[in-house]
Amino acid sequence: MSSLRIQTTCNTVPGNALFKIKLDHKFSNFNPKAQPAIDIEAINSGLYALKRLATVLDAGTIHASSLFNPQNTIFPSPPTQPKRPKTVPAPKDITKTTQTIASIQEQTAVALVPTILDGLNTLVDSVTEINLSQVSSITLAIVLVTPFKDMTSLNETQQKTVFNNSYEPTDDDLLGQIKKEQAEAIQTGQQALREKLAAAGATEEAITKALQEYEDTFVKDFFDAHVSKQIMTYRSSIGEQTLKMMQSMSEIATQIPTPTQSNIDEVNARTVLLAIFNGLKDAVQKNPALGGDSEVIQTQLALSKYLTQSTLSSNDIDTIYTASVLPSQATLDKYVSSRDGALYREGITSAYQTAVQNLNTVRLSIENEKETLENQLELFQRAQSCFSSWVKLTDTIYNQKQYTSAIVTAAMESYAGLMSLSQIYGYLQPNEKNLVEPYVNKILALKVKNTDVPMSTFIARTLAFQEIADYTLQNFINNKDTIKNYLNQKGQMISTNYSFFSSVGRAVSNISVSSLDSYIKQIQSGQGQQGQASSYYIPDFEQYVNQINIADNANLPSEATTILQQFSQATSAHVEQLQQQIAALEKKYEDLDPSKASFTEERANAVTSWLNSESLGSAFIYLILHSQLPKQSILLNPLIEEINFNNLAANAINELLEITNTFSTTAVYYNFSSYLVESKEGQNLFCGDYYETLVALSKEKDHIFSDIELCRRAYALVQALLTKINNLPGASTSQITEMRNATENYSYALNITFGQLNMLNALLANLTISPQMANNQVKENVFQITGPKDWISTLASLEGFIANGFPDLSVTGGLGPLFTQIQSDQQNYTTQSQTQQLNLQNQMSNVQQEWTLVSTSMQVLNKILSHLAGEIYPN
Incomplete structure (x- = not known):
């Protein structure tokens, strides 16, 4: 499975025998329209693939055919997935294009008038076995269209008359005429069949059923022998005109914009709309007679106005999705091969897959917007709190x-x-x-x-x-x-x-x-x-x-x-208001869940129709490569981006943590006031060694100078980080906002801490320590300190600010709180990264299990085909 190449041999049937299988052999009893024996959706649900392969697939640089053995006839190489229309930044001029759509329809209607009249007359003349001039739909069509013969322009009502008569006569009209003119021959054959069945002892019910089947077979065989070729020729002439109309309309169709939460419904509808038109164009090119069928013409006329319409209402969107199941399978089978029919259905299925991927992409953007708003709310609430504490x-x-x-x-x-x-x-x-x-x-x-x-x-x-x-x-x-x-x-x-x-x-x-x-x-x-x-x-x-x-x-x-x-x-x-916006985004995120999409039923019908028309092997492989892998890409990419972002953030903060690591012990060495309070003896008198006190004061000043320098280095690093964050490649807006807000917090705290250190340094510089003298000698264990009013309590407060931050301000500053915050953020990023890596590990374990399921399913499919080959060719 690592190379994804399907071999042409199996364990039960020789490889050369597999090339002889003909599933359409008249004795095989193989029904190509039967429901597949394997639930493809169930088998391939939850498939994972490596991110690189998913990325390649998303880029459209690879399709299934490049992964298969070209000689493999059991799993024929699926066609290239229809490309999604490119987006353009600016829409076309709506007034101009709407008029152009109308003019194209008018030009087509004018061109159809002689095509219809000449074609119907030729049809009547070329079919000699029955009198088609007696078919009322043909006569009526000629009568209704003849008045427009020499007209160079037609109004909307006249155009409607032309288009409605362009697909006349219908097969039912022709079959009815055959029954009418060949009634005697049919009756004679039925009488002979009745006598034979009665002699064989058949029941009346069986005889009645057999007689009806005889009539239907007679009429169909007569139609195929004497009418089919001529009517197909006529419809091909009509199809050539409708094909030109579709081609001209597609050229001026409004191109699909990039999906956003405001236009996602319209983008998805336009995706399906273009898939319908492109699919019909391809099918009609292969057999122009399809373009003369009533379902195709009616679908063209119903949908063409939406190609350049500026906006699509919910009713318009529903109309487009409803039309995605047209033309019916019976119509496709009548005009094109089963493979070409499967290609048309595949295009519609691919459009719905694109619609689902669009929904998931927009949901990711909504989640990013929601997280950005949450960061914005957090920042504003921080401003609220800061203002409130500041005013108090x-x-x-x-x-x-x-x-x-x-x-x-x-x-x-x-x-x-x-x-x-x-x-x-x-x-x-x-x-x-x-x-x-x-x-x-x-x-x-x-x-x-x-x-x-x-x-x-x-x-x-x-x-x-x-x-x-x-x-x-x-x-x-x-x-x-x-x-x-x-x-x-x-x-x-x-x-x-x-x-x-x-x-x-x-x-x-x-x-x-x-x-x-x-x-x-x-x-x-x-x-x-x-x-x-x-x-x-x-x-x-x-x-x-x-x-x-x-x-x-x-x-x-x-x-x-x-x-x-x-x-x-x-x-x-x-x-x-921000909270309401966040709640609205959460609701929008849930509303855009693909399982709740308005096209869910139509998508299921499209997938079912495609599976019923596609070979089992091709359907299985196509779903793996073009449906499930892109889904897993949408799931895996954010997970990987989150891991990368958390690793990047943790590594960036590591350097800041190294600079501020000594701040964790701030309370230990900013304690000069505690030392003095314990030794106070009287007014400005303290007991203890005079020289040791000088050393203690000097050490605290040294710590201040050292910490100021560390704060300067940390501040410079924070500013550099902010510059990098604002230009961070590969990160979402919400991730950039989150990391920027956290880093800005360090900037706020460092600015405040500078002031706290400078204020403490200023107070210490204003203290004077002098020894007490006796007999011209320094007294042991007694010294005096003088300073500003209430200097001891002020000193204790200033040292406390450096160790613990401000008591009354939401942004506290302080070396201790700064270190704690940096360490906490670093641990959070590391923990989140480890959590996401664990999620990735679990998901990749699921990948292994799911690919095992795929391999098992392939083996089951191989056994089915091998058994089928043995049943068809027992020898």
């Missing part, structure tokens, strides 16, 4: 301003919250941006200090202080103008590059010009060159606290709460 900070800003740790926390969280909102805002949809932006601006405009300090300036003071801390503590700065220029450039950059930060950035620039001294202080460092005193600048934590401890607007919390309520009402409506 106004209560702390006013009511707890007397507590240093509380006001510092609120100020840091206010800046961090706005920065998170700004970054989330960049990925919101335009309508969501319009929804969020006014409320953020309203909060920024609220007065913290009634005279001149809005919320935007309040946030700018923390931003300025953190930037000063980062710049002065990471570098040796002894020139105030250098700090001024740096801070001014930062303010301009932030004002330009970040949403919601235009007023904040301007306030930062203003601070650099007018009030920089309120954020820095000068430290003497001993003798410099030429004996002059040397100094440098560090952030002034105590003055910074004074700059943010300013709230005197008692209405600030209530005004912010009012805005929050308005925001919640507006955004809740949008969230509900």
